[in-house]
Amino acid sequence: MSSNGRKPRPKPFEGLRVTDLSWVGVGPTVAKYLGDHGAEVIRVESATRMEGLRRAGPFTNNEPHYDNSGYFANFNSSKLGVTINLKTEKGQALLKRLVAASDVVTESFTPGTLKKLGLDYEELRKVRPDLVMISMPLFGQTGPWAHYMGFGHVLQAAAGFNHLTGWPDGEPIGTGVAYTDFLVPHIGAIALVAALDYRRRTGEGQYIDFSQFEGAIHALGTSVLEWTANGREAGRLGNRDPEAAPHGAYRCKDGRYVVIACFTEQDWEGFRAAIGRPDWSDLERMRRKWSRLKEQKEIDRHIDAWARELTATQAYKAMRDHGVPSGIVKSPEDMHRDPQLKHRGHYARLEHPTMGLRTYDSPAFRLSKTPGGPWKAAPLLGEDTEAVLKGTLGMSDEEFTELLVEGVLE
Amino acid sequence: MPESVDGVPSPHPDGPLSGYRILDLADEKGQLCARVLGELGADVIKIEPRAGDRTRANGPFFRDEEGRESSLYWWAMNAGKRSVTCELRLDAGRELFHRLVASADAVIETSAPGTAKDIGADPRTLAGVNAGAVVVSITNFGQTGPARNLPATDIVGSAMGGHMYLNGSDERGPVRTTAPQAYAQVNFQAAVGAVTALYARGVHGMGQHVDVSMQESMANAMDNAQQTWDILQVNNRGPGPGRMSVGRVGPRYIYEASDGWVAALGMGGLIGPNSGAVIDWLDETGEAGPLAAPHWRERLAVVQPLEPDEQDLLVGIMEKFCRTRRKDDLVREAQARAAGWAPVYSPREIVESYQLEARDYWVQVRHEDLGETFVYPGAPWKLSATPWKQRGRAPHVGEHNEAVYGDALGLDPDDIARLRRTMVI
Numbered sequence: 001m002s003s004n005g006r007k008p009r010p011k012p013f014e015g016l017r018v019t020d021l022s023w024v025g026v027g028p029t030v031a032k033y034l035g036d037h038g039a040e041v042i043r044v045e046s047a048t049r050m051e052g053l054r055r056a057g058p059f060t061n062n063e064p065h066y067d068n069s070g071y072f073a074n075f076n077s078s079k080l081g082v083t084i085n086l087k088t089e090k091g092q093a094l095l096k097r098l099v100a101a102s103d104v105v106t107e108s109f110t111p112g113t114l115k116k117l118g119l120d121y122e123e124l125r126k127v128r129p130d131l132v133m134i135s136m137p138l139f140g141q142t143g144p145w146a147h148y149m150g151f152g153h154v155l156q157a158a159a160g161f162n163h164l165t166g167w168p169d170g171e172p173i174g175t176g177v178a179y180t181d182f183l184v185p186h187i188g189a190i191a192l193v194a195a196l197d198y199r200r201r202t203g204e205g206q207y208i209d210f211s212q213f214e215g216a217i218h219a220l221g222t223s224v225l226e227w228t229a230n231g232r233e234a235g236r237l238g239n240r241d242p243e244a245a246p247h248g249a250y251r252c253k254d255g256r257y258v259v260i261a262c263f264t265e266q267d268w269e270g271f272r273a274a275i276g277r278p279d280w281s282d283l284e285r286m287r288r289k290w291s292r293l294k295e296q297k298e299i300d301r302h303i304d305a306w307a308r309e310l311t312a313t314q315a316y317k318a319m320r321d322h323g324v325p326s327g328i329v330k331s332p333e334d335m336h337r338d339p340q341l342k343h344r345g346h347y348a349r350l351e352h353p354t355m356g357l358r359t360y361d362s363p364a365f366r367l368s369k370t371p372g373g374p375w376k377a378a379p380l381l382g383e384d385t386e387a388v389l390k391g392t393l394g395m396s397d398e399e400f401t402e403l404l405v406e407g408v409l410e
Numbered sequence: 411m412p413e414s415v416d417g418v419p420s421p422h423p424d425g426p427l428s429g430y431r432i433l434d435l436a437d438e439k440g441q442l443c444a445r446v447l448g449e450l451g452a453d454v455i456k457i458e459p460r461a462g463d464r465t466r467a468n469g470p471f472f473r474d475e476e477g478r479e480s481s482l483y484w485w486a487m488n489a490g491k492r493s494v495t496c497e498l499r500l501d502a503g504r505e506l507f508h509r510l511v512a513s514a515d516a517v518i519e520t521s522a523p524g525t526a527k528d529i530g531a532d533p534r535t536l537a538g539v540n541a542g543a544v545v546v547s548i549t550n551f552g553q554t555g556p557a558r559n560l561p562a563t564d565i566v567g568s569a570m571g572g573h574m575y576l577n578g579s580d581e582r583g584p585v586r587t588t589a590p591q592a593y594a595q596v597n598f599q600a601a602v603g604a605v606t607a608l609y610a611r612g613v614h615g616m617g618q619h620v621d622v623s624m625q626e627s628m629a630n631a632m633d634n635a636q637q638t639w640d641i642l643q644v645n646n647r648g649p650g651p652g653r654m655s656v657g658r659v660g661p662r663y664i665y666e667a668s669d670g671w672v673a674a675l676g677m678g679g680l681i682g683p684n685s686g687a688v689i690d691w692l693d694e695t696g697e698a699g700p701l702a703a704p705h706w707r708e709r710l711a712v713v714q715p716l717e718p719d720e721q722d723l724l725v726g727i728m729e730k731f732c733r734t735r736r737k738d739d740l741v742r743e744a745q746a747r748a749a750g751w752a753p754v755y756s757p758r759e760i761v762e763s764y765q766l767e768a769r770d771y772w773v774q775v776r777h778e779d780l781g782e783t784f785v786y787p788g789a790p791w792k793l794s795a796t797p798w799k800q801r802g803r804a805p806h807v808g809e810h811n812e813a814v815y816g817d818a819l820g821l822d823p824d825d826i827a828r829l830r831r832t833m834v835i
Contacts, residue, residue, distance in 0.1 A: 012610035037606055057656040058634060058641040070637030140792070143768035150675075150750030153653055153663060157673030158752040160760055162664065165577060165587040171664060172671055172754050175587060176576040176648045177633035183591075186598035191426075191791040191798075193605040194450045198426035198796050200612050206795035214771055215790040218446075219594035222470060223757040225482045228785040229472055233758050237588045239565065243469055247565065249574070249584050257584055259569040325561040327570040329584045332639035332646060335572040335629060343555035346626050347636070359640040364596065364627035365603030366552075368533070369618035370610040 011038025012370045016196070017392075018104040019044060019095070020079065023051045025152055025181030026212060027108035027136055028075040030188045034104065035078030036363060037372035042098065042388055043079045043379060046086065047410045054381065060355045066381055067354045073378035077350065077360045081379025082388050083409055086117055090408045095119060097393055100127040104196070108136045111146045121207040130205040132195045136188050140211030152178030159216035160223060167238040180216050187215035245292040246271070246299045249329055256312035257329040260303065260319055265289065270322035275306050345373075352377035385409055418778075418809070419490040419801035425451020426796040430608065433457055433510055434491060435498075435519040435531055437465055438564070438590070439548040439624055441487040442597035444518050446790075447604060449798050452515075454491040455814055457498075457507065460833065462807040472780075479779070479806055489775065489786065490801025494815065495808035495835045502834045504530035508539045509819050515611075516544040516604060523549055523558045533619040543617040544607040548600045552623035562624065567592025571628020576635055578648035585648070596627040661721050664754060665728055667737035671754035674732075677724050679749030685710035687747040697731050699723075761785060773800040811835055 016039040020031040028043070035041035045051050053075065054066035061068070082098075085091045096119070099105055105124060107114060114120045114135075121133045138155050139145040153174075156162060162174035188210050199205055217224065223234040241247040244263045251257055262268045268289070272281045280302055285291045292299065307315050312328050319326035328334065335341060336359070344366075347359040360374040389395040389403075403409050422428060428451030434444035435457050448454035456463070468483035469476075494510075497503035507530060511517060519531045526532040526547065533545045547553060550562035551570075568574040568586045578585035603620040611617055629636070634655060635646035644657035651662040653675065663675045679688040686707050692698035700706070700723065709720075716724070732740060737753040744751035755763065766772065771788040789798040815821045815835070829835045 010610075010614050012606050012613065015613075033602060033606075056634070058638045058644075060641055062642070070641045071634040074634070074637050139765055140769055143765045145745075145765040148745050148750070148752075149748060150752055153675050154673040154750055154752040157664070157671070157754040158760075160589075160755055160757055161587060162671070162673065162754045163756045164589045166585060167582060170582075171651050171666075173577075173579070173585075173651045173664065174673070174754075175573070175591075176578070176646070176654055177573070177631065177635075179631070182631035182633065183595065183598070186595070186602050187790055189602045190446060190598065190605055191450070191793060193602065193609055194426040195793060195796065197605060197609045197612060200609065201429075204795055206793055208794070209792040210790070211769070214766070214769070214788070217760060217787045218442075218790055219589070219591065219598070220757065220760075220787075221589035221594070222482045222486050223589050224761065224787055225486050225784065226470055227757045227761055229482060229485075230470065230474070232470075233756050234588065235756075238582075239584075239586055241565070241588075244563070249565070249569070249586075251583055257569075259565045259574070261563040261565050263563060320560060323561060325563045325566050327562065327566040329569040329575050330572045331575050332572060332632065332635040333643075334575075335632070335636065336639055338570075340551050340555045340557035340625065341629065344552050344623065344626065346623075346629060347640075355641075359636065361630050361636060362626070363603070364599040364624075364630060365546075365606075365620050365622040367603065367607055367610065367618055367620055369616055370607070370614060372606075 010370050011372060012367070013037045013039035016040070016104065017102045018042065018106065019098050019102040021105060021107040021109070022136065023108060024053055025075060025178065026185050026188065027106050029185035030134065030136070030192060031079065031106045032075055032077055033189045033363065036374050039104070041079040042082050042102070043076055044082050044084055044095065044098070045381060046083055047381060048085050048087065070355070070358060073352060073355060073358060074360055076378035077348070077374035078376050079379055080384035080388055081382055082385045083382035085408055085410045086119065088406070088408050090403060090406065092117055092119060094403065094408065096124065096127045099124050099131065101392060102128065103132065104192070105131060105133040106136075107133070110149070111135070111137055111141045125205065130199060130203055132192065132199055132205045132208070134188060134192050134208040134210055136184070136210040136212060138212050140214060141209045152181030155180040155212055155216065159213055160220050164220070164223065164234060164236050166236045168236060172236065180212055183219055184212040184215045187218065240296060245289060245296050246303055248300055248303070250303050250307040250315070252307045252310055252312040252315050254311045258307060258312050258315040258319070259327050259329060261325045263325070267324055268292070270324040271319065274318040274322040274324060278302070348374040350374060350377040353380055382409070418803060418805065419448070419492060420799070422451045422799045422801060424796055425449070425799060426793065427451040427605070430515040431455065431513060432516045432518060433514050435517065435521070436548065437520045438593045439520045439596050440518045440546070440600060441465065442594065443546070443548070443601040443604065445487055445489060445491065446598070446601050448490050448801055451796070455510065455810070456488055456491045456493045456805065457496050458493055458807055459497055460495045460808070460835065466807070485804045488804040491805055492810035492814060493805035493808055494811050497834050498529035498531070500834055502829070502832060506829065506834060510814070511536055511539045511543060513818060514540065514543060516546060516608065518546045518548070518600070518604065520548045523553045537617065541617055542611060544604060544611060544620060545617070546600055546604045546607070546620040546622065548596055548622040549624070551625045553621045557625075564590035564592045567596070567624040567628050571625045571631070572635070573628045573631045576632060576646055576648060576654070579650035580648070592624050592628050595631060596622060596624040599627040599630070658715070661725050665732040667732050667735055667740055670737045672732060672737045672740050672751055673754055674728070674744065674749070674751040678728055678744065678751060680724050680728070681710055681716070683711055684748055688749055691743065691747055692727065692731060697727065699727055701727060775800060775803055777803045779806070808835065
């Protein structure tokens with residue numbers, strides 16, 4: 001019984017154990033889903049080849065330290081931290097013991113790395129026949145690019161997001177973030193959980209070769225078919241949309257931006273009411289969307305002039321009160337103060353041993369009967385090594401000390 | 411009424427989700443979610459009004475000819491589903507829908523909070539019909555909270571989800587990705603919620619409600635900006651062609667090649683532990699300029715902020731180097747030197763990618779109704795025991811009424827004829 005006297009609700013993945021060998025953004029986010037929903041996720045790292053995000057800020061108190069990185073922490077909520085040096089033979093044997101006690105392995109090494117260590121799926125399934133394992137490097141396990149290196153910031157270029165983000169007369173700037181790192185984990189998690197459900201029903205495990213590139217292409221909307229069926233290439237349109245007018249982001253007098261999207265005649269009528277039905281908006285060529293689509297330059301000029309006189313909040317309220325799809329371009333600060341996100345509890349606040357009380361992203365979904373969400377702050381490097389090896393694996397004090405002294409647990 | 415065509419959708423008994431039936435009432439926020447679950451084996455039934463789903467009017471259209479069977483949006487998001495018509499505003503329609511629900515494992519719906527009741531698709535009603543059903547509700551801001559009833563489209567999700575602020579530049583302001591990403595994100599994240607709830611049902615034995623927010627799905631795409639504000643009270647923002655991290659704009663990461671653009675983070679690897687390999691490359695072609703001097707190797711191997719004039723020098727060398735070379739050649743050579751470059755690809759170049767060809771990625775989808783075959787994206791994952799499968803073209807309006815209402819629900823032809831006469835289907 002929990003403190004409020006109600007029976008604690010079950011979590012979807014309780015009873016599952018995950019050995020998380022992945023690093024940087026994508027793999028850890030996939031494993032975070034499982035941890036946030038009740039699986040025991042053991043993040044395996046090594047001080048001999050430090051996880052890159054532990055070296056990347058923001059750091060608490062601006063003190064660069066591998067246990068102070070907010071970048072690392074956010075992707076690794078609800079996990080235990082174990083250090084094993086997989087370059088040592090004993091480290092490899094130890095990992096197999098851990099996998100034998102696990103249901104899932106997640107990894108994102110360059111293809112071939114685990115095979116060299118004798119820790120690829122073919123080897124690991126010998127110690128755990130019903131293992132579900134997912135590999136998720138940038139470009140998959142095979143093909144001429146299989147060994148290519150990179151991060152989400154450049155994968156977004158190969159996968160079309162640069163071509164499709166920016167202004168028509170400008171460079172393919174892409175999103176300002178390592179975009180695919182925040183897209184493909186969700187795609188990977190769908191297959192992993194589906195495979196777990198298949199295992200639950202049949203007892204059969206399997207291997208998932210997930211190419212981040214190949215997953216990301218499914219987020220390009222109609223762009224592929226526009227080429228393969230219509231022989232035409234989609235391009236970047238700034239903030240325009242081929243099917244809405246007006247459609248854009250408009251700078252207000254406080255320097256913030258409001259977005260407005262009128263897809264339907266009802267949206268347009270609401271928009272007109274919101275700006276006081278000026279004469280230009282009643283011109284014949286403004287009365288139908290197909291016609292307005294050709295007048296976007298002029299419409300945008302009018303909206304720019306209107307928005308310049310108002311704060312973003314005023315402009316947004318005018319649109320919102322007339323039922324127009326609209327919003328404020330929210331800064332990170334705005335996001336932390338957003339009443340809707342507060343109400344939803346989107347940013348979980350968790351106490352971390354060295355970073356203090358910090359915010360963590362939550363899943364975009366809430367389950368009514370088996371709710372999840374981040375419940376434990378990210379682990380310190382190797383924080384749980386002893387507890388996991390002695391507890392979960394039943395290792396003796398002598399053996400643990402021996403491995404420690406030999407550097408296997410670095 | 412078009413005749414049902416054999417093989418659309420093609421059967422997929424070997425998927426990890428084979429055996430599940432999923433009803434799709436969704437708009438742009440949930441159709442891709444349902445499609446993906448179908449490609450993993452679920453029997454996905456799209457439920458449309460008799461006039462056809464609203465999103466059939468979404469462009470662009472095949473050969474620019476508008477029509478309810480020619481929307482490329484519809485093709486892309488609903489490929490491989492079955493379609494039945496059912497007027498949920500009618501009592502008899504809701505009754506029919508609930509018979510389908512009784513046979514289903516999950517329902518995916520996107521009606522505005524509080525309005526699902528009007529079409530008999532609210533979680534309470536559905537639980538009364540089928541206590542084991544997973545109900546996935548995908549909305550702009552979630553089922554609860556002060557913004558729950560506000561209208562939104564993709565750009566609103568991008569703006570209110572904090573992602574758009576991080577795109578664009580100081581000069582031109584924020585920008586969204588033209589291919590809708592708030593929609594893509596919420597579809598995929600909803601699918602994670604759906605399979606998680608299906609798994610939980612198997613373990614714990616009950617259906618439940620999955621409440622998904624488009625705003626939150628975009629909030630999860632803010633890189634380290636969320637934490638940067640939390641820890642340092644600094645706002646990341648749109649960095650133009652650079653990369654911004656922890657409040658600092660780095661040098662540009664895209665460079666113009668002779669035939670397009672390449673993406674090369676950290677000035678192509680000039681900054682960082684691998685800088686020596688990149689300097690060697692420039693040196694071998696005689697284009698290293700001042701970087702050939704030994705002190706630069708030491709200076710650049712350690713990641714630290716460069717002075718503005720140093721940055722300008724490096725960017726200038728990179729720009730000149732890239733401009734005379736083809737992007738695929740640049741990327742191949744950079745990767746051979748362990749520098750993580752990639753080409754900026756357009757949709758056509760993605761379709762023509764030799765990496766994807768080597769992986770046998772693309773699938774040919776037959777549109778027997780048009781007598782043509784088109785290339786669609788292929789497997790997002792290669793699962794060793796339960797493969798992904800493209801299930802065929804998107805359905806025509808009500809194409810599977812007979813198959814679903816007859817074979818699956820056991821209605822006889824007279825019942826179906828009566829439903830048709832009374833304009834329920």
